[in-house]
Amino acid sequence: MNFYNTNSSNFKQRYSLQKFGVLACMVLMLLPAISLAQIAPLKSTYKAFNQAIKSNDNLAKSTSEVITETISEKGATWLRLFFEDVNLGKNSSLTITSDLDGASQTLTAATIKDWKNTSAYFNGDKVTLKLIVAPGERSIGFNIKELGIGLLDPTTKSQCGSSDDRVDSNDAAIGRIVPIGCTGWIITNGRLVTAGHCVGSRAQIIEFNVPKSNPDRTIVHPGPEDQYPIGNFVSPYPGNASQANDWAVFTASANSQTGLTPIQAQAKSFNVVRTDPGSNITITGFGTDTGIDNQTQQIHTGPLSSVNNTFVRYRTDTTGGNSGSPIIDAATGNAVGVHAYGGCSGSGGSNSGERATIPAFWDAMGLGGGGPDPGNDDCTGDVSSFPFVESFESSLGQWKNTSVGDDLTWTRNSGGTPSNGTGPSSAADGNTYIYVEASGNGTGYPNKRALLNSPCLDFSSLSTPRLAFQYHMLGSAINSLTVEARTNNTGNWTSVFSRTGEQGSNWNTADVDLSSYAGDSSVQLRFNVVTGSGGSGWQSDIAIDAVSIQNGSGGPDPGPTCEALNFNDFTVNPFSNQDRGGTASITNGGAALSMQSNTWKEIALSYTVTASTVIEFEFSSTSQGEIHAVGFEDDDALTPTRYFKVHGTQNYGVTNYDNYSGGTTKYTIPVGNFYTGAMNRLVFINDNDAGSGNNSIFSNVKIYEGSCGQALAESVANQESVDPIFGTEGESNDAFNVRMTPNPTKGSFSIYVNSGTKGNVNAVFYSILGRKVGQKQLRPGVNTLSPASLSMNPGIYLVTFDDNRGGSTTQKLIVQ
Structure with missing residues (x-):
């Protein structure tokens, strides 16, 4: 296979289009006369x-x-x-x-x-x-x-049969490649596919949401927010031009206006399969036409002519510009290959393209599965030598994607996943891991399932078999990861391990006891992932790595560790401008922080607060001050909506847990129910502006994801529906502060105004070019808005906030 990188000096040494035309003709002369590559270079x-x-x-x-x-x-x-x-x-x-x-x-x-x-x-x-x-x-x-x-474009047109039966289409996963004049499409892992003869220095940009052309057939480009520069591609075609090699897989950079990749912005992708297509084939792409339909997206479904392991042939209308279109099985909506050649005539012939079953094509797409599709979920092979280890460095090994009962495939990957805010940044072991890409509304989410099956495992000689692996579950819409087992390829699957919800930004270790299967000669395991639901369901990528099955000892899966902070491991510093006249000391061997008088302290703690983050601590006080609270922060300014008040006379911060009545009280607070984001410090508050004598002891402070033992899991579950209650009194030195979340947003979003702000705050929304698009008066606390109410289309906006005391700040808002 030949690898090409378009991040070279192609543009400086770019041939004229006339020279490219000569080269294209020379290549096409080598191909059968009835099969013509269907490109339509921009005039x-x-x-x-x-x-x-x-x-x-x-x-x-x-x-x-x-x-x-x-x-x-x-x-x-x-x-x-x-x-x-x-x-x-x-x-x-x-x-x-x-x-x-x-x-x-x-x-x-x-x-x-x-x-x-x-x-x-x-x-x-x-x-x-x-x-x-x-x-x-x-x-x-x-x-x-x-x-x-x-330039103006002369009229050219051809199709199967005597009439052109294509109609308008608006599939968000399909784009137009320019200036070559081809079609490209997004697959479930964020990569893109086109025909091999469409790549090279002539494939510079892929455009989505393409508008209708002008009446004279001259094309109209979408705005820059829908144009993406094409990066690397993999294709054997440029070095070995043949119809069997006429496929390409490529990447595209994030958009310069929105910062989003194509799969994030379009929220749609194609599931590619290697199963035989049904009796009808759909082709959607940017073929040439007359008038306003020229090189805009159109669709047609026609009968399948023939199929083998390399080619799919069909009587479906296509014209120049359709090269690179997905070959879609009309019965399922799945893509089975890539369209490349026109061979139809009024009396016969067929158009054709390369099938996804070509091994090199499948590998380049990175959709997993080393061998042919087994057609069922039965295990094969007979692994009897342990430890049996797989880190997916070169392939899936003996693990296989199934074609029964699932919607998605597990994909090998290195580095980060295509979607921001979800997935790992690197492998847990080596350079490569496998994951489930959740992007694509209707294809990657909601509630789409991916199954990965083990080979048959012979535990005849094992007395205490165990499964260990690393797992990563980061994203605002994480659903579930389950490991299931069965014997002899029969019976129901039994869950032996399960995690739901976000589990933090780091890799986690699972250690699963399989001793109940000791002595069984045919055991099969599978990883079962279900992606998220709702509008942010694409933020639910789940990854695994470093899978090991061996004979071991020990008890059952211990679950997540829940170690308390040791304050001796940190430097305790004053926080913001509030620390005045008080003292703090570390007690109980590092397990507790004791604070006296008017004291605000912080410790440096980098932690990404997710929707599943919990803080647990014990609190005691012998004298009540104004504010006794704890919370995360990302800078040195006060943000009352992040501080959980448990005691005090002042109506400040998040007051849902303001119920301390004496002695030592244990608090378990689901922080992610109130806010999320990357934080860099943990703040402890023992405030008493009016005098001295109050104290606070925060001890056995634990921070974890999800649950830390069954009792705590139930405690957190009982609080998940709690609505934030914010105090109405601020500190006299509070900085003017507002927050917008979620950001980026696809629908409604909330603006949090400092609860200590006196009066309303004026918010003015500007386009990135400085054009005013809307204005709202905000009240202290939570204000919920929608882009539609402000006539805001997808793009980047600047929001200027002004309070009635001369305070002002400007923040960026991305609308997807």
């Missing part, structure tokens, strides 16, 4: 350009600079810019805006690298460039070396 020309835009380095260091220039090319249907000698510093930026439709793209030093020193496609013949030079940055600017210009 365009490229013009040498030499315009430098540079900063004025004579300005004072504290002065910012804005440089505006206009680029136009009369008669162009679209424009694209190519840059060289680019320097955008650390904080400077370039914004390009179409004069025709107002679509804009903002590039920074980081994102312009992803775009390989090029811009998105902009509709019309004129764009405005706005270079914003940050204060103190020097030699900021770039040179426009070349201009891509869209």
